[in-house]
Amino acid sequence: MAGVDTLEFRNLRSVEEVQAARVFEEGGYTSDEGASLESMRYRFDHAAHLFLGAFDQKGALVGYVMSTQADAPLVTHRSMEEHDPRGSTVCIHSVCVNPLWQRKGVASRLLEAYTSSICKYNSSLDPSGYKIKRLALLSRENLIPLYERAGYTTLGKSSVVHGTETWYDCIMDL
Ligand SMILES: CC(C)(COP(=O)(O)OP(=O)(O)OC[C@H]1O[C@@H](n2cnc3c(N)ncnc32)[C@H](O)[C@@H]1OP(=O)(O)O)[C@@H](O)C(=O)NCCC(=O)NCCS
Structure with a gap:
């Protein structure tokens, strides 16, 4: 299998890529944590600039980060259901990698590419545009080091109840 250096990082472009x-x-x-296809389609339709994929040399999806914007400082249930184009916080709902590619550094590279892509998005806005000021996500306890190495700060246990896991609020201010 080719290495992580051969991957291309770009926004998803088609419904087929969302299905992948x-x-x-x-x-x-x-099943109580993951997003339905309908919810993923909604996020792709309304916030494709926040749906970043890692693709192999054949163009197959290897991993992705998927989010919405919200007018709230942390990830909320509401942000899982709707995208607020004026929201200054990007609420990251999924960081996910094909099991065949895990523990090779894909998620780390995706998170790095994600921050760059949001900064690029901000610079593309005109001065009156709604800039993104913060990235926020809910981390599983064992993955906190992954996010801290990517530049996130852990604030503590989240008040969000989502499935049975205890989640931790992690943020990065831009
Ligand atoms: C979590 C996930 C995205 C990690 O992807 P990945 O490409 O394997 O991650 P990386 O290879 O970049 O990992 C970098 C470091 O993060 C940590 N890490 C990654 N996966 C981990 C795991 N399952 N448990 C504990 N630490 C982990 C390790 O420190 C790892 O370094 P190492 O491999 O040298 O030990 C992947 O396991 C996944 O898709 N899981 C299912 C969805 C999920 O739980 N997403 C996160 C929700 S918070």
Whole structure:
């Protein structure tokens, strides 16, 4: 298998790519944590600039980060259901990698590419545009080091109840 250096990082472009992401979403999250295809389609339709994929040399999806914007400082249930284009916080709902590619550094590279892509998005806005000021996500306890190495700060246990896991609020201010 080719290495992480051969991957291309770009926004998803088609419904077929969203369907490929859904397959990994279903495997990576329990049924009460993961997003439905309908919810992923909504996020793609309304916030494609926040749906970043890693693709192999054949163009197959290897992993992705999927989010919405919200007018709230942390990830909320509401942000899982709707995208507020004026929201200054990007609420990251999924960071997911094909099991065949895990523990090779894909998620780390995706998170790095994600921050760059949001900064690029901000610079593309005209001065009156709604800039993104913060990235926020809910981390599983064992993955806190992954996010802290990517530049996130852990604030503590989240008040959000989502499935049976205890979640931790992690943020990065831009
Ligand atoms: C979590 C996930 C995205 C990690 O993807 P990945 O490409 O394997 O991550 P990386 O290779 O970049 O990992 C970098 C470091 O993060 C940590 N890490 C990654 N996966 C981990 C795991 N399952 N448990 C504990 N630490 C982990 C390790 O420190 C790892 O470094 P190492 O491999 O040298 O030990 C992937 O396991 C996944 O898709 N899981 C299912 C969905 C999910 O739980 N997403 C996160 C929700 S918070």
